[in-house]
Amino acid sequence: MHDDRTLVEARLKRVLDERIRPAVYPESVPLEVSVWHAPGEPVPVAEGLAATPEPIAAGAAWGAPWGTSWFTVTGTVPREWAGRTVEALLDLGFDESMPGFQCEGLVYRPDGSPVKGLNPRNHWVRVGSLVEGGEQVRLHIEAASNPVILCHPRFQPTHLGDKETAGSDPLYTLARMDLAVFDETVWQLVLDLEVAGELMAELPVESARRWELLRAAERALDAVDLQDVNGTAQAARDRLAEVLSSPAVPSAHRISAVGHAHIDSAWLWPLRETVRKVARTAANMTALLEDDPDFVFAMSQAQQWAWIKEHRPEVWAKVTKAVATGRFVPSGGMWVESDTNMPGSEAMARQFVHGKRFFIDEFGVDNEEVWLPDTFGFAAGLPQIIKAAGSKRLLTQKISWSQTNTFPHHTFLWEGIDGTRIFTHFPPVDTYNCSMQGRELAHAARNFKDKGVARHSLAPTGWGDGGGGTTREMVAKAARVRDLEGSPTVTWETPADFFAKAEAEYAHPPVWIGELYLELHRATLTSQAKTKQGNRRSEMLLREAELWAATAAVRAGAPYPYAQLDRIWKTVLLHQFHDILPGSSIAWVHREARRTYEEVARELNAVIDAAQRALAGSQGDGTLLFNAAPHARHGVPAGGAGRPSPTYASRARVRDGGGYVLENDLLRVEIDDRGLVVSAYDRSAGRETVAPGRAANLLQLHPDFPNKWDAWDVDEFYRNTVTDLVDCDEVSLDGETVRVRRSFGRSRVTQLLTLAGGRLDIVTEVDWHETEKFLKLAFPLDVHADRYASESQYGHTFRPTHTNTSWEAAKFEACNHRFVHVEEPGWGVALVNDSTYGHDVTRTVEAHGTTTTVRVSLLRAPRFPDPETDQGVHTFRHALVPGAAIGDAVREGWFVNLPERLVPGGAEVEPLVTVDDDTVVVTAVKLADDESGDVVVRFHESRGGRARATLTTAFPFADVVATDLLERPLPGEPRRDGNAVSLTLRPFELVTLRFSRSAG
C-alpha cells in the first residue's frame, strides 16, 4: 500500500483547526457589555457588583497594569435556540499561549455567588442545557488586568513588575463576549480526534496500532461534511468508536492523574493577586467537580486555603462542600510550598506545623504526603523534619530541570543527614502543568526509570504557575485514555491513593543519600539580599521572642503572646515561598517583603523587650546580658541572663610594611595596606590560616549574565572572568577596628575588621550600583580538604571540594545556613555569616600542597524580573574562625546571628532548661501552641555524632512526653529523674519534649 501517512496527518490538523473546532459554537449573538474600573486596589465583591458601569464594546482597550475592572454582561437567549445548550463566551482579550500569566477573571451571579474563573484556556460559562429560549442572562466579571511579565522575548527588563512604575496604558483589547450555542457532539469529536491523533504521533511508525488510528481518523474525516460539520459529527465519531475502545496492553504504564493548579503564592504578581488567583481557580475546580464524577483535584499550601477562607467566603463554602466529597483534596502539609535550602531549622519545622495543623483543624485531614513540585532543590535536613511532622512521602518534579545530570530514579527512598528515609516520587511526566496531551503521557511512560519493577506514576494535571487548574477538555481526554491501546492508562486519584499503590508495588526502591541538588537556579541563594536578610533576622527574632516570652510566662506569670507569634510565624513562613525568599519575584513583591520584615522586627523586638523587662526586674543598677544562644556566652548560661564576664582584650598596632595587626591571646591577624588579610595566626595551635602567598577578605567581582532566568541562574562561565578588588581608598585604625574603604564601578564598600575572642569579625557595607555583576568575598585557607560542611536544618551536610564527576562539578554554587566549615584532622576553619546563603568552595594545588578557598556570595544585579535588583546599601556580617572544630562552627554561627542584648536590671535569669552537653543544641523553647501552658523544648545533636546528655528544667513539671513537631505525644517515655530527663541522641537526631507544668 502506498505510504500517504503525512498527507492524512496534515489533513487531520487542517480540518480540525479550520472546520471542526470552529463548529463547536455554530451560532452566537453578542452580549451587552458594560464596565466599571475600580479606581485603585481590588474592592470587595459587593462593591464591584454595586458600581455603576459604563458601556463598552468588543474591540475596546481596557485594563491599566494591575487594575481591576468589573464587567457586566447581559443578554437574552434567542427563542430559536430552544432545546439547545447555550454558553456565554467571555474573552477578555486572552492570549491562548500563557494561561495564568495575563488578564484573568472571576464570574459572579448578580447575588454575588461565584460561578467560575476565566482564563485564556477556559472562557466559557454554561447558561443552560436544553434552554427554552427567552432566558435573561446577567453575569458580572471581576477582571484583573495583570501585565505579562515573562514576555516574548523572555527575560527582558520591564517596569511592569511594580504598580508604582508600571504606568497606566491599557494592556488588553476586549474580544468576543457572546451568547453561543454549544454543540457537544462536535466538542466530543474534537477530543476524539485529538486523542487519536496525539496517541498516533507517539507510536512507532512500524506499529500496526499507529496505522489503525490513522485509517480510523481518515474514515472519520471522510464522514465529515465540511459544509455541515454539526450535522455529520456523530457519524464521524461512530467511525472512531472502535479504535478508541480497544483496551490498553497489560504492561501499560499506569498514570495517576491528580487535578492541580500549582499556584505560586507570589511571583510575577504580588501577594494580593494570588489571593484572587486562588479564588478563581478554586471556583473553577469546584464547578468542574460538579460536572464530572471521576475528577479529583488537589490543592496544596495551607496559606492559600486560608486566603480563600478569609477573603472569599462564597468560594470557601463551595470548597468545604467539595472537600467533604473527598475529591477536592488538601495536599501536602506545609504552610506554603517553600524553598527548602534556605529556611532555618525551626522555620522549616514550622512550615509543617502550621500547614498540617490548618488541614487537621479545618478538615480533620492529616496528610502523609509532602507536595513540593516546584521547589529549587531539597536540603538533606528535610527528611528528618518530614518524619517528625508525621509525614512520610515526598513529591517533586523539579529535579528534572537539572541542566547537567539526569537523576537515576523516579521512585526511590531519599535519605537525609540523620538516616531518615522518605518514600519519594518524581513524576516522569516532568511537569506540574500536565494537560493530558498524548506526548506528555507517552513521555511519562518512556521516561519512567523504574520500569520493570514499578508501574505507577503521578501526573499533576492542570494549568499552574499563575493558576487556572484543570479544564473540562483535560478531563474528557483523561476519560478516553483510561484504558486505551498504545497509551498509558490514566485514572483520577488522590496523592495518597497514588502513593499507597506506588509503595505497595515497589518493595525495595533504590536509595539516594544526601541533598537533592537542583543543577539550576543557583543564584536564588543570593538574589534580593534584603529579602534573605529579612528572613534570617526574622527567624532569629522569633527564637528570641519565644524563648524570653516563655521564660517570662513561667517565671513572672507574664502573658504569652500566642496569637501574635502565630500570626508572625505565618507571615515569615509565607515569605519563604519558593519565589519570594529565592529572590525571583517582581519588584513589587520584594518591596513589600522589605516593609513586612521591618514590621516583623519591630513587633518581635517589642515582645522581646517586654519579656526581658519582666524578667530583669526593676531593682539593681547593673546590666544583664540576655543570652538567647544555645551555648554559654561570656559566662552567661544558654537561655539565661546574667552579668557578662570580661572578654579577651584585643590590641592593635601598625604592621611592618603597611597596614595593621590585630591581636589577642587567641589570634594575631595581619591586614596589609590593601586592606586584605594576609595572615590569621591561631596562637593556641601555632598555625597559619591564610593560604601561603594569598590574601583573605578579598572582594571579587565577576560579570554575571546567565543565558536565561536572570534572577534565578548563575551559569558556570561567570568564573572565567574575575576582577580582584584590591585597590583601596583608605585603610585606617579606629580603636581596635580596622576600617577599609574601596570604590569600584559605581559602587563603594566599607569594611570593619575586629577581633572578637577567637573570631575575626568582618562587617561589609556595600553601596551597590552595578548591573549584571556578581560580588564574592574570598578566603583562601591553608587547609587540605576533600570535602567541606555546610550548615543545613538540624545539622550539616558535606559536599566535595573537587570536581571529579559531572555531579560534583555541577555544585559550583551551593547553600549554607550560618556556617561553612573545612578541616584537616584536629584543626579546621569556619566561615560564619549573619545573612548570606550562597557560597562556593574550591581547591588549589600549589608548590607546598593543596589549599581550600571558601567564597561567600554577597550580591548580584540581575535585571529580570526586578530591573533594579539589589541596588542600594547592604550590610553583611561575616566571621573567620581559625582553629574551629565543627562544634565551634555551630556555636559561633549562633553567636553571630544572635547579637548580644544588654538590658538594665539586677535579677539574673536562670534558664528554663539546661543541657549538660554542648553537643546538644536547643533550637526552640516555647509554650505549647494549644495554649495549655505546657513548655515545649526542641533540640538536636549538632555535630553528627552520638550524644548523652541530661536536660534539667528550672521549673517543676508533672509530666514529660516526647512529641512530634505538632506537639502531639509520641509512643515511649523519656527517662526522668526529678526535674531532669536523660537523653541519648543519634547523629543529628531531633527531639521535641513537652513538659506539663505542675500547679505548685
Ligand SMILES: [Zn+2]
Ligand atoms: Zn512555583
